[in-house]
Amino acid sequence: EVQLQQSGPELRRPGSSVKLSCKASGYSITDYLMHWVKHRPEHGLEWIGWIDPEDGETKYAQKFQSKATLTADTSSNTAYMQLSSLTSEDTATYFCARGLPHYFDYWGQGVMVTVSS
Amino acid sequence: DVQMTQSPSYLAASPGESVSISCKASKSISNNLAWYQEKPGKANKLLIHSGSTLQSGTPSRFSGSGSGTDFTLTIRSLESEDFAVYYCQQYNEYPYTFGAGTKLELK
Numbered sequence: 623e624v625q626l627q628q629s630g631p632e633l634r635r636p637g638s639s640v641k642l643s644c645k646a647s648g649y650s651i652t653d654y655l656m657h658w659v660k661h662r663p664e665h666g667l668e669w670i671g672w673i674d675p676e677d678g679e680t681k682y683a684q685k686f687q688s689k690a691t692l693t694a695d696t697s698s699n700t701a702y703m704q705l706s707s708l709t710s711e712d713t714a715t716y717f718c719a720r721g722l723p724h725y726f727d728y729w730g731q732g733v734m735v736t737v738s739s
Numbered sequence: 740d741v742q743m744t745q746s747p748s749y750l751a752a753s754p755g756e757s758v759s760i761s762c763k764a765s766k767s768i769s770n771n772l773a774w775y776q777e778k779p780g781k782a783n784k785l786l787i788h789s790g791s792t793l794q795s796g797t798p799s800r801f802s803g804s805g806s807g808t809d810f811t812l813t814i815r816s817l818e819s820e821d822f823a824v825y826y827c828q829q830y831n832e833y834p835y836t837f838g839a840g841t842k843l844e845l846k
Binding site for chain 2: 626666667668669681683684685717719722724725726727728729730731
């Protein structure tokens with residue numbers, strides 16, 4: 623059974639960074655792209671980008687180019703997203719999702735990131 | 740960016756009824772459109788891709804239609820498990836974009 627297990631909720635100060643994890647089970651992450659999506663209730667869903675864990679190739683939405691960094695560790699079958707220079711605008715729920723390759727057949731449960739002083 | 744306009748935002752219906760949700764793209768996206776279902780406490784579920792292709796496991800009461808700029812998700816004979824939030828997503832060009840969502844509520 624395919625599952626994407628995301629790390630727990632995070633509370634960060636403005637200006638700091640956070641690294642979120644997405645551990646895949648039931649398949650090898652090298653076989654599919656991994657996407658990341660941001661969700662804020664007042665802004666809806668926003669696609670952040672994808673990573674091809676097989677070779678590390680990435681593609682970002684322009685607005686997240688300097689905000690997010692996607693990586694993957696094939697040895698642990700885990701994808702990561704680091705968010706830097708956090709502001710209140712980064713307070714959101716973040717999802718990882720397996721790509722087929724450009725729509726998403728499995729999603730993680732989401733992780734809430736709160737940025738507050 | 741391709742803007743995806745989803746309507747209605749809220750929809751109240753009863754079990755057994757049929758409903759339709761519209762998703763309009765600001766430019767042609769061919770048939771590169773997916774529909775998702777969001778339910779509390781559950782991972783988002785892919786229902787339909789390529790505009791009208793049911794994902795494996797999607798009940799046949801769901802159907803998708805459209806191409807170009809206008810798309811529709813139809814749910815026939817609503818069941819209690821269908822009350823949820825539905826999103827469309829275009830994957831024709833970067834950045835991929837989503838509709839704002841339709842909350843389907845029990846009347």
